[in-house]
Amino acid sequence: MSFTVAIIGRPNVGKSTLFNRLVGRKLALVDDTPGVTRDRRVHPARLYDLEFDVIDTAGFEDADAASLAGRMRAQTETAMDEADLILFVVDARAGVVPDDRTFSDIARRTSKPIVLVANKAESRSSQGGMLEAWELGLGEPIPISAEHGEGMVDLREAIVEALGAERVFAAEEEDEAVSLAVAEPLVGEDIADPDSEVIPEYDATKPLRIAMVGRPNAGKSTLINAFLGEERLLTGPEAGITRDSISVDWDWRGRRIKLFDTAGMRRKSRVQEKLEKLSVADGLRAIRFAEVVVIVLDATIPFEKQDLQIADLIIREGRAPVIAFNKWDLIDNRQELLAELREKTQRLLPQVRGIQAVTISAETGKGLDKLMEAIEKTHRVWNRRVSTGKLNRWLEGVLTHHPPPAVAGRRLKIKYITQVKTRPPGFVLSCSRPDAMPQSYIRYLTNGLRDTFEMPGVPIRMALRAPD
Numbered sequence: 001m002s003f004t005v006a007i008i009g010r011p012n013v014g015k016s017t018l019f020n021r022l023v024g025r026k027l028a029l030v031d032d033t034p035g036v037t038r039d040r041r042v043h044p045a046r047l048y049d050l051e052f053d054v055i056d057t058a059g060f061e062d063a064d065a066a067s068l069a070g071r072m073r074a075q076t077e078t079a080m081d082e083a084d085l086i087l088f089v090v091d092a093r094a095g096v097v098p099d100d101r102t103f104s105d106i107a108r109r110t111s112k113p114i115v116l117v118a119n120k121a122e123s124r125s126s127q128g129g130m131l132e133a134w135e136l137g138l139g140e141p142i143p144i145s146a147e148h149g150e151g152m153v154d155l156r157e158a159i160v161e162a163l164g165a166e167r168v169f170a171a172e173e174e175d176e177a178v179s180l181a182v183a184e185p186l187v188g189e190d191i192a193d194p195d196s197e198v199i200p201e202y203d204a205t206k207p208l209r210i211a212m213v214g215r216p217n218a219g220k221s222t223l224i225n226a227f228l229g230e231e232r233l234l235t236g237p238e239a240g241i242t243r244d245s246i247s248v249d250w251d252w253r254g255r256r257i258k259l260f261d262t263a264g265m266r267r268k269s270r271v272q273e274k275l276e277k278l279s280v281a282d283g284l285r286a287i288r289f290a291e292v293v294v295i296v297l298d299a300t301i302p303f304e305k306q307d308l309q310i311a312d313l314i315i316r317e318g319r320a321p322v323i324a325f326n327k328w329d330l331i332d333n334r335q336e337l338l339a340e341l342r343e344k345t346q347r348l349l350p351q352v353r354g355i356q357a358v359t360i361s362a363e364t365g366k367g368l369d370k371l372m373e374a375i376e377k378t379h380r381v382w383n384r385r386v387s388t389g390k391l392n393r394w395l396e397g398v399l400t401h402h403p404p405p406a407v408a409g410r411r412l413k414i415k416y417i418t419q420v421k422t423r424p425p426g427f428v429l430s431c432s433r434p435d436a437m438p439q440s441y442i443r444y445l446t447n448g449l450r451d452t453f454e455m456p457g458v459p460i461r462m463a464l465r466a467p468d
């Protein structure tokens with residue numbers, strides 16, 4: 001189950017710009033040919049990990065003036081009918097104008113959740129408009145800049161909150177399952193021998209690929225330096241790696257490591273010059289390069305939104321995450337903070353329950369051994385494969401004690417489970433009516449797998465398939 005979003009508001013507030021950003025295109029498709037099918041008005045969109053449909057309401061402002069008000073009203077009402085969630089957009093720079101009130105009066109009649117979006121909020125002059133937006137009685141305005149892509153994490157959070165996490169993430173997990181089934185056929189993956197007990201394909205002689213990611217100033221460059229020593233940074237770029245990125249090879253206690261580094265990090269670390277922030281694209285490249293991604297957090301200001309956004313990205317890309325709470329030397333109340341960080345880590349990142357997290361000081365070099373151990377451990381889990389025999393003996397027990405619920409009076413049947421891939425572990429569950437299986441039960445099975453077969457801290461993929 002996915003959800004549908006309608007973007008409404010008076011002309012010129014930036015609806016099409018937001019639409020394009022969510023749908024990922026330069027221009028909204030404006031098609032006023034009569035008889036355009038309904039489907040063409042709904043476009044798949046993505047906001048970080050959220051996947052949904054957006055109703056395209058672009059173009060209707062062009063109607064001639066006489067019928068404008070009527071058409072806009074009709075369009076808005078139709079879009080609201082079709083949607084599960086309404087993004088009501090105002091222009092924070094212009095403040096609230098009478099047309100906004102006309103639209104908000106229409107919007108308020110729906111019982112559907114509404115997120116109030118204050119667009120064009122990239123400049124300070126939008127503060128007044130932000131305050132005025134409260135007057136619309138549609139709740140807290142979320143400041144964004146559709147044009148510059150700012151505030152998108154807050155928008156994501158507001159959507160999750162308005163719709164309810166259950167609804168939103170049910171949609172997400174299903175999409176993941178589909179991508180496992182469709183986009184990743186078993187090419188290059190060995191299927192476990194049904195009767196073998198343990199299949200340790202782990203090859204510790206291959207270099208382990210690592211990337212350090214995190215907000216600017218979290219201490220990534222300092223950490224890389226601490227690991228490598230200044231002179232090693234001069235290692236040249238390698239063939240096959242993109243031009244502006246570089247990988248550095250080194251050994252850690254006999255283990256070969258390939259570290260993703262960006263030109264920016266090296267320059268900065270060497271001459272402490274102020275450089276522009278690494279772009280999201282740089283971060284994504286680092287994540288895709290790596291097997292294990294170390295999320296470097298500044299322990300004095302941990303779990304800012306951007307940190308969670310990075311963690312989301314790593315999990316979505318199926319990489320093995322490890323958290324390094326850096327600058328631990330600056331912390332006085334260590335026990336207290338540690339307890340708080342543990343609690344927050346579990347609560348904020350339930351998709352990777354049991355994630356390895358270590359405290360370090362890149363500056364003093366404390367905790368680097370521990371961090372490397374955590375990296376290796378997570379890497380092994382990420383590579384883990386469980387034999388089909390073991391999986392199905394486990395499944396049998398689960399089905400006896402906690403069988404799947406009945407849906408519409410019919411019992412859902414699960415036939416067998418098999419692991420179809422590693423890096424991260426991916427499983428296929430063969431069951432009757434995969435689309436009827438409740439997400440809560442799938443989550444229950446995933447958690448059970450995680451605990452029983454010791455796969456803490458890595459993303460686990462679960463796809464459901466009807467028997468052939």
Ligand code: GDP
Nearest residue numbers: 011012013014015016017119120145146147148
């Ligand atoms: P719509 O009529 O509501 O669909 O609005 P558009 O998306 O066509 O935007 C109206 C105008 O506002 C265009 O000139 C956009 O470039 C501009 N605009 C949209 N979003 C922003 C923003 O975040 N900041 C600024 N400064 N301008 C924006």
Ligand code: GDP
Nearest residue numbers: 215216217218219220221222326327361362363
């Ligand atoms: P980056 O932007 O993530 O690469 O961060 P940098 O490595 O440039 O570090 C940002 C600032 O934090 C610098 O002033 C570092 O000296 C400082 N820093 C990094 N690691 C530590 C640490 O473990 N302890 C302390 N006290 N400062 C640190």
